[in-house]
Amino acid sequence: MITLNVNGRSRDVDDAPNTPLLYVLRDTLELNGAKFGCGLGQCGACTVVVDGKPVFSCLTPIAILQGRKITTLEGLGTEDAPSPLQRAFIEEQAAQCGYCIPGMIMRAHALLTGNAAPTDAEIREHMNANLCRCGTHMRILQAIKRAARGMQAADARAPAQEVRP
Amino acid sequence: MAFSLLLVVVLGAGALFFVAHVAMPEDRGQHVFAPDLVRRGGELAALGYCASCHTAEKGQPFAGGRPLATPFGTIFGTNITPDPESGIGLYSPAAFARAMREGIDRVGRDLYPVFPYNHFTRLEDKDIDALYAFLMTRAAVAAQNRANQLAFPYNIRPLLAGWKLLYLDKFRVTERPDLGRYLVEGLSHCGACHTPRDRLGAEIASQHFDGGEAEDWWAPPLNANSPSPVPWTEESLFNYLRSWDAEHGGAIGPMAQVVAGLASVPEQDVRAIAAYIGSTMAKQGESDGPVEDNQTQAMQAHPQGAELYAGICATCHETGGHVPFTVASLGQHTSLYAPDPRNMIHVVLEGAHPPEGTVGAVMPAFADALSDEQIAEIIAYLRARFSGGAQWENVEDEIARIRRRTSP
The missing domain is CATH 3.10.20.30 (Beta-grasp domain)
Structure with missing residues (x-):
């Protein structure tokens, strides 16, 4: 056990x-x-x-x-209450077939947890280990940047409060 | 400290024999180079791995900035693009040749021997001219050189004149050797990593190719002292140097950049290098049989390591070589028989990632998944299995040290 x-x-x-x-x-x-x-x-x-x-x-x-x-x-979240990162992936329509997306989201989650404002180069470097065969990498990168912006804005509005699903 | 003082006295005395080097005049003239000369210069730059020290990680080609850890401190690769302010744009052909052969920059300062002019001193004029043509036709990048971080007394450049008096002349040769020897001992400067160095950082001539180190990786011997259980032949050396060898695997660590460079040069140059190294590595009485594999005893001696290996490593490494770029048995890798565990530790912590634009083994990094103790267990299991029970010492301490060094 x-x-x-x-x-x-x-x-x-x-x-x-x-x-x-x-x-x-x-x-x-x-x-x-x-x-x-x-x-x-x-x-x-x-x-x-x-x-x-x-x-x-x-x-x-x-x-x-x-x-x-x-x-x-x-x-991270549920279908009804997706996390900010999941919402960003939906808003950017980052999935085509979607098979790689859970892995992409989790790798991005680890990045944003340690670094709320990564540079483009840092995002690319960090996400290098995950492959997408449909080729939606550009949207995936956009989604991560959108999530980072959203999280920073949310932090600025409500620094003391954190919502956990 | 006593050693340092002795060093200052000895090298200082040596330096006295030299008059200060003159500055070479600025060369602001327009040079026109034949395309063939530039092309050969590019091949020679790949054969000499100029970019591996003179290009920073993800930096502009040849613009310098790469930190090179030496036992004396950190030296930064310099900008060798033709930028007139920060690069070598003002070097005349004569100033470039002097830097290559004698380790003196244009304004007359002695260069540190991490720049392997002790090897380049053997280069023929036509090859220096080709390298000059190639470098002077690269994109000029304005990037100031970073200041070296060297401890006293190594930060006193004039002492290098004494170093050269002691060591540089020994490397000069006048006869024209065959192409393989010319490349290996000259431009490709294999001995810079594969020959041990003395306390003043000079290659020990009597231990030529006995094995050395590069950026905290073990560089295996290139002579009969190689601990590889599988013989290195001219053919396997060629395969390894060009891309990957089914008998021994592929290059990782600092050597990966070397192989990436050699992939693009004319085949005859790599064949010549392989032939010469094949001759230096030749030894009697080697068998072609499978490597010794004491799997059962190793599992009994190191059950935790065996379990981890089965759950993590075996997926790729126990397929008999069917996963692309894996060898049939891990026991074929020379690094398992090294005198220290550094290469094994680097591979497990950092994985293997082919340099940009090349094809090769892909292995994930396990630094975030495995603890120091777990990595040490896996290494102990593999050593027990393949190296006749001999174990490395202080493996966990080494893992912790390399972890600190590579992920600060």
Whole structure:
């Protein structure tokens, strides 16, 4: 039995310790945001955030995740109440087929959590690990910039208040 | 400190033998270069990896600014674009040749030997002319050189005259060797990283190609002392230097830039380098068999490392080489048999990312996913499995040190 902290909740799972987090998220916990792309850590579709850093969940066995904070797409917002970052992706229509988008959003989330006002170069550098085969990279970059602007504006309006879904 | 004082005395005495170097006149004339000369100069610049020190990470080509960590402090690669103020735009052909062969800049200052003029001193006139033609036809970039960060007494440039008196002459040769030797010992300056250096930063001639270091990576021996379990042949060296070799894998770390440069030069130049290095690496009694793999014993000795390896690494590295740019067995990589774990640690922390515009192994960085202890477990497992049980010491401390250094 391994206890995982997923989106702020404690979850006990019986999967083998070397099972990739991605399989546990999708098959055991039924959190289907993270996607299986290449299974080799080369495409980024499976990206989730662990202790504030983006990791490839397809290459992360649950054995190394005891006591660490895992955040998945489901931890950001819901269909009815998307997070500012998710809203920015919708407003920029950044998805074409959409398969890479959960990974893109999670990698961008890790960036904006540590750096609320990234430069274009910083965004490109940070997002380099995630691939989009439809080619909507330009809209994805726009969405991240829109989210950063929105978050800064929100911070300026209400510095003391933070809304958590 | 006693060593430093001795150093000042010795090098200072040496420096006294030299008259201050004269400044070469400014060259503001218009030069016209034959296209073929510029083209060959570009190939030679790739064979000499000029860009690997003279171009900053994501910086303008040849505009300098790259920090080079040396045991004496940090030296910054200089701007060698033809900008007249901040670059080498005022260098005449004679001033350029003097800088290349004697390590003296246009105004007469001695240059630090991190610029490998001890190798370039062997270059023929026609090749220096071609390099000059190539560099002077690059886009001029106005970028001031950054001040070096060197401790006393290494920050006293005139002492370098003493250094040259001690070391530079030994490298001068007059006979024309074959192309491979000419490139390896001259322009391509392989010994600058692959030969150990003494306390004054000079390559130790008696330990030629015994292995050295580059930017905190281990640079393996290029002679019979290579610990590689798979023989390096002329053919495998050519494959490795050109792109990737199925027997040994591909270049990463500082060597990746070298291979990226060699991908674009004429094949005969790389063949010549491979032939010469093949001759320096030749040794007797090597087997062509599979590498020794003590998987069962290693799993018993390091169960946690084995578990982590199975969950993380095996996806790509246990496919028998079917994932593109993986070798059949990790045991074929020379770095597993290195005297220290630095290369292994760099790879796990930073991953492998082919330089812009090149094709090669892609491996994710694991710095954010794995703790120092977990990486040390994986390394211990792999060492037990492939290197006959010999373990590196202080692996966790080294991981912590390299982590601090690469992600400040």
